[in-house]
Amino acid sequence: MSGPASLKSIAEEAGVSVSTVSRAFTRPELIGEQTRTEILAIAERVGYQPNRSARGLVTGRTTTLGLLVPDIANPFFPPLVRAAEDRAYERGYGVMLMDTDEHADREKALIRDLSGRVDGLVLCSPRSPAGQIRELATQRPLVCVNRSISGVTSVCCSTRDGLGQLVQHLRSLGHRKIVYLAGPASSWSDRERRNSVRRQAAKSGMQVDVLGPYPATFEGGVLAGDAVADSAATAAVAFDDVVALGAIHRLSERGLRVPDQISVSGCDDIFFASMTLPTLTTVATPIAEAGRAAIDLLIDALDSPKEHRIQEITLSGAFVARGSTGRMARRTR
Amino acid sequence: MSGPASLKSIAEEAGVSVSTVSRAFTRPELIGEQTRTEILAIAERVGYQPNRSARGLVTGRTTTLGLLVPDIANPFFPPLVRAAEDRAYERGYGVMLMDTDEHADREKALIRDLSGRVDGLVLCSPRSPAGQIRELATQRPLVCVNRSISGVTSVCCSTRDGLGQLVQHLRSLGHRKIVYLAGPASSWSDRERRNSVRRQAAKSGMQVDVLGPYPATFEGGVLAGDAVADSAATAAVAFDDVVALGAIHRLSERGLRVPDQISVSGCDDIFFASMTLPTLTTVATPIAEAGRAAIDLLIDALDSPKEHRIQEITLSGAFVARGSTGRMARRTR
DNA sequence: CAGGTTCCTGCGAACGCTTGCACAGTTTGC
DNA sequence: GCAAACTGTGCAAGCGTTCGCAGGAACCTG
Numbered sequence: 001m002s003g004p005a006s007l008k009s010i011a012e013e014a015g016v017s018v019s020t021v022s023r024a025f026t027r028p029e030l031i032g033e034q035t036r037t038e039i040l041a042i043a044e045r046v047g048y049q050p051n052r053s054a055r056g057l058v059t060g061r062t063t064t065l066g067l068l069v070p071d072i073a074n075p076f077f078p079p080l081v082r083a084a085e086d087r088a089y090e091r092g093y094g095v096m097l098m099d100t101d102e103h104a105d106r107e108k109a110l111i112r113d114l115s116g117r118v119d120g121l122v123l124c125s126p127r128s129p130a131g132q133i134r135e136l137a138t139q140r141p142l143v144c145v146n147r148s149i150s151g152v153t154s155v156c157c158s159t160r161d162g163l164g165q166l167v168q169h170l171r172s173l174g175h176r177k178i179v180y181l182a183g184p185a186s187s188w189s190d191r192e193r194r195n196s197v198r199r200q201a202a203k204s205g206m207q208v209d210v211l212g213p214y215p216a217t218f219e220g221g222v223l224a225g226d227a228v229a230d231s232a233a234t235a236a237v238a239f240d241d242v243v244a245l246g247a248i249h250r251l252s253e254r255g256l257r258v259p260d261q262i263s264v265s266g267c268d269d270i271f272f273a274s275m276t277l278p279t280l281t282t283v284a285t286p287i288a289e290a291g292r293a294a295i296d297l298l299i300d301a302l303d304s305p306k307e308h309r310i311q312e313i314t315l316s317g318a319f320v321a322r323g324s325t326g327r328m329a330r331r332t333r
Numbered sequence: 334m335s336g337p338a339s340l341k342s343i344a345e346e347a348g349v350s351v352s353t354v355s356r357a358f359t360r361p362e363l364i365g366e367q368t369r370t371e372i373l374a375i376a377e378r379v380g381y382q383p384n385r386s387a388r389g390l391v392t393g394r395t396t397t398l399g400l401l402v403p404d405i406a407n408p409f410f411p412p413l414v415r416a417a418e419d420r421a422y423e424r425g426y427g428v429m430l431m432d433t434d435e436h437a438d439r440e441k442a443l444i445r446d447l448s449g450r451v452d453g454l455v456l457c458s459p460r461s462p463a464g465q466i467r468e469l470a471t472q473r474p475l476v477c478v479n480r481s482i483s484g485v486t487s488v489c490c491s492t493r494d495g496l497g498q499l500v501q502h503l504r505s506l507g508h509r510k511i512v513y514l515a516g517p518a519s520s521w522s523d524r525e526r527r528n529s530v531r532r533q534a535a536k537s538g539m540q541v542d543v544l545g546p547y548p549a550t551f552e553g554g555v556l557a558g559d560a561v562a563d564s565a566a567t568a569a570v571a572f573d574d575v576v577a578l579g580a581i582h583r584l585s586e587r588g589l590r591v592p593d594q595i596s597v598s599g600c601d602d603i604f605f606a607s608m609t610l611p612t613l614t615t616v617a618t619p620i621a622e623a624g625r626a627a628i629d630l631l632i633d634a635l636d637s638p639k640e641h642r643i644q645e646i647t648l649s650g651a652f653v654a655r656g657s658t659g660r661m662a663r664r665t666r
Numbered sequence: 667c668a669g670g671t672t673c674c675t676g677c678g679a680a681c682g683c684t685t686g687c688a689c690a691g692t693t694t695g696c
Numbered sequence: 697g698c699a700a701a702c703t704g705t706g707c708a709a710g711c712g713t714t715c716g717c718a719g720g721a722a723c724c725t726g
Contacts, residue, residue: 006712017676022714032674049449053395054712056386057681064429064450073415075604078406082432085405089431089443094450096397097430098422099415110422116382117397117427218608245608252610271408272605275551275578277585339682350706355684365704387682390711 005046013046014039025050064094065298066118068110070102070125075242075270076287077124080145084122084291091299093119104128115140120298122291123147127186141301141308143294147188148312153301155293155313159189159267160196162283165319166237166265167200169281174328175206175235175263181224181247182212183239190239193267197237209233214243221246229254234262234328241266241273241282248278248324259326269320278323286315338379346379347372358383397427398631399451401443403435403458408575408603409620410457413478417455417624424632426452437461448473453631455624456480460519474634474641476627480521481645486634488626488646492522492600493529495616498652499570499598500533502614507661508539508568508596514557514580515545516572523572526600530570542566547576554579562587567595567661574599574606574615581611581657592659602653611656619648 011018016035023030024039042048056062065088069077085095096118100107104127111121120141126133130149136142137152144154170178180197183190194210201208211227214220216239225247228236238244244266248258258264258278266273269284293313301308344351349368356364357372375381389395398421402410414430421428429451433440437460444454453474459466463482469475470485477487503511513530516523527543534541544560547553549572558580561569571577577599581591591597591611599606602617626646634641 008712018713019677019715020675022712023675026714030674035674049445051390051712052450053386053389054681055714057384057390057683057712058714060681062386071415072405072418073411073604075408075411078408078411081430082404082406085430085432089446094429094431094447096427097414097418098427099418112382113422114427117385242608245605249608249610271406272578272608275575275582275605275609277582277610340684341682351683352685352707353705355682356705359684363704368704384682387711388684390682390713391684393711 004051005043005048006051010039010042010046010048013042061119061302062117063092064096064118065295066111066114066121067095067097068100068107068114068121068123068126069097070100070127072097072099075272076240076268076285078271079288080124080291082291083288084295087292087295088299091295093295093299100127102127108132111136119302122294122298125188141298141305143297143301145290145294151310153297153311155290155297155315156188157285157287157290157317158314159193159283159285159317162317162319163193163196163237163267164200166281166283167197167204167206169319169321170235170237170263170265170325171204171206173235173263173326176328177207177233178209178235178237179228179231179233180208180210180212181214181221181228181236181238181243182210183214183216183220183243185213187216187239193239211236212239214239216240216243218242218246218249221248222250225250225254228262228264229256235325236262236264238264238266241268241270241280244280244282244324245272245276248276248280259324261329263325263328265325267317269317273320274322281322281325282320283317284320285317289315337384338376338381339384343372343375343379343381346375394452394635395450396425397429397451398628399444399447399454400428400430401433401440401447401454401456401459402430403433403460405430405432408605409573409601409618411604412621413457413624415624416621417628420625420628421632424628426628426632433460435460441465444469452635455627455631458521474631474638476630476634478623478627484643486630486644488623488630488648489521490618490620490623490650491647492526492616492618492650495650495652496526496529496570496600497533499614499616500530500537500539502652502654503568503570503596503598503658504537504539506568506596506659509661510540510542510566511568511570512542512544512561512564512566514547514554514561514569514571514576515543516547516549516553516576518546520549520572526572544569545572547572549573549576551575551579551582554581555583558583558587561595561597562589568658569595569597571597571599574601574603574613577613577615577657578605578609581609581613592657594662596658596661598658600650602650606653607655614655614658615653616650617653618650622648 007018007021011021024036088095098110107128124145134151148154214224221243244264248264266280266282269282273280273282340351340354344354357369418428431443440461457478467484481487547557554576577597581597599613599615602615606613606615
């Protein structure tokens with residue numbers, strides 16, 4: 001036999017037609033018990049793997065999903081990617097991963113290139129204008145993660161409740177003057193987080209200043225650390241864990257002890273948040289769950305396009321108390 | 334026009350045959366200048382995207398590569414994945430990513446499922462028996478990362494020189510008794526690292542004990558930290574950065590200051606190595622470079638199967654001095 | 667036992683593209 | 697000025713599947 005096994009080669013060996021072999025795999029209930037088991041046995045023996053291209057040509061489906069993330073090297077995303085892949089695989093789909101580099105143009109180009117090879121798209125923290133994404137969503141199944149756009153299915157991780165608890169936690173430790181270290185101005189998450197902190201602080205009678213925006217990087221956090229040191233605040237709530245880590249790093253360099261002299265907290269609960277010294281008080285983002293949910297929504301939409309409707313799912317993150325926050329101390333500078 | 338643009342619809346509009354349109358894209362030198370520009374203009378206007386399934390059916394190629402990693406959530410891999418994806422995209426390929434969960438069985442299943450949908454495979458730190466991988470490599474282009482198997486193209490990150498420099502560095506700081514905190518026994522990298530440390534220590538007249546093996550996790554590092562505390566060594570070289578971080582964490586918990594009382598170093602230079610307190614002395618693994626190289630080798634093999642030959646590339650990692658190693662102090666316990 | 671069902675199977679078209687071959691028209695070589 | 701070579705294009709086969717339709721066999725039903 002030359003080349004890999006095909007329906008045809010199996011059909012010849014089994015003495016049936018190609019269609020019967022095809023149906024043995026795709027519509028098993030349609031064919032005779034005995035015929036089917038025989039076909040399956042032969043297929044197994046010759047290691048038959050259906051030709052996805054041929055199948056895709058006629059069905060118009062690739063059983064592949066596209067997953068766009070800003071940057072897989074950003075520690076926030078790997079758990080999402082991991083969960084999304086696992087779920088997709090469980091449900092019979094493969095995942096093509098691409099990095100947009102946080103750049104709307106590249107995002108656009110990737111989506112264009114990708115759309116010919118996937119059945120649907122998961123867009124994580126997309127940077128493209130809402131109108132463009134809405135337009136895209138009319139052309140093919142699409143779900144956004146961590147960006148809410150009216151008319152587009154999305155799953156967002158809300159840290160509102162968790163941040164509320166965090167602010168309460170700071171209050172109970174005696175803090176009255178805190179700062180929020182803002183992330184990128186264009187970020188949906190930053191807006192949500194900033195507002196959550198403000199709201200709870202107001203409720204608790206605490207004063208909160210916003211510092212930044214800072215890049216959502218360690219270096220951004222270093223910058224923020226300087227600003228915190230220069231402020232009168234006794235606690236800082238950072239946009240995310242990486243920024244918090246940078247801030248803590250800088251504060252330590254400047255001789256300010258965390259949490260003895262100043263408290264710092266992050267957001268996301270990335271892999272390393274529990275491994276640093278001090279360990280990082282933070283609000284966990286259920287990012288893996290979000291990845292799974294996004295894939296489920298996408299495949300559901302693919303499987304039953306008729307009954308599909310726009311959904312907006314919100315997943316809540318929980319407050320995680322660790323070592324980088326403590327009782328307020330009088331700052332001595 | 335119903336459905337997406339096809340060669341046929343473009344051909345009709347341009348008043349030429351389907352073959353001519355096809356050639357305008359794939360063999361532009363074969364057709365008339367004027368015809369070509371006209372076709373390209375129409376294609377551009379209608380947003381033509383070739384149907385990959387149809388193309389794949391006749392060419393037998395998917396222009397997709399498979400990338401298997403043990404666990405994308407392990408901070409060692411994201412830079413590799415990122416670089417591999419970027420390079421593949423540059424060269425016109427997409428990448429399907431899958432996680433083996435460090436499990437040989439799952440690895441095998443994934444490879445089987447994947448092989449129908451990709452042109453070639455990059456296997457990172459594969460756990461499967463060498464014979465199985467060698468067999469696989471005869472069936473389709475394949476390159477291994479961080480595992481050297483005779484007869485299989487591979488790219489490995491060697492930390493030998495870097496670890497040699499690290500051991501020298503420890504010696505010059507006065508250390509004479511060190512320990513190596515071993516990683517998983519089945520790991521190719523662990524063997525290489527252990528031997529490198531041993532060799533250099535012997536050369537430098539230092540005593541080195543091997544502790545472990547420990548799981549290559551933070552918790553593994555915590556375990557290792559206890560063992561280090563109980564040993565007489567003044568410096569520890571950990572299998573990787575995560576283990577080092579765990580060890581430092583545990584040592585600090587036990588009141589041993591790093592690096593004042595004991596030095597600890599890691600390996601890999603992951604994202605966080607420079608962000609911890611203390612910052613982590615380590616040996617950088619050129620993992621992104623390895624990802625790029627692997628993709629290049631794979632696509633080269635795909636593009637010119639005739640002149641292809643087995644290659645084994647080794648990339649060297651450099652020693653990075655940071656804050657977790659320091660002058661030897663008399664241990665007081 | 668005629669007519670209707672049900673169950674299983676085969677036939678053949680179609681999916682969108684690439685590519686070997688043929689051919690008409692033009693250029694080149696001597 | 698005629699054969700040879702070259703250039704640009706079209707024809708049609710074929711890639712491996714899926715699936716609508718048709719039909720034969722077996723089984724009911726009254």
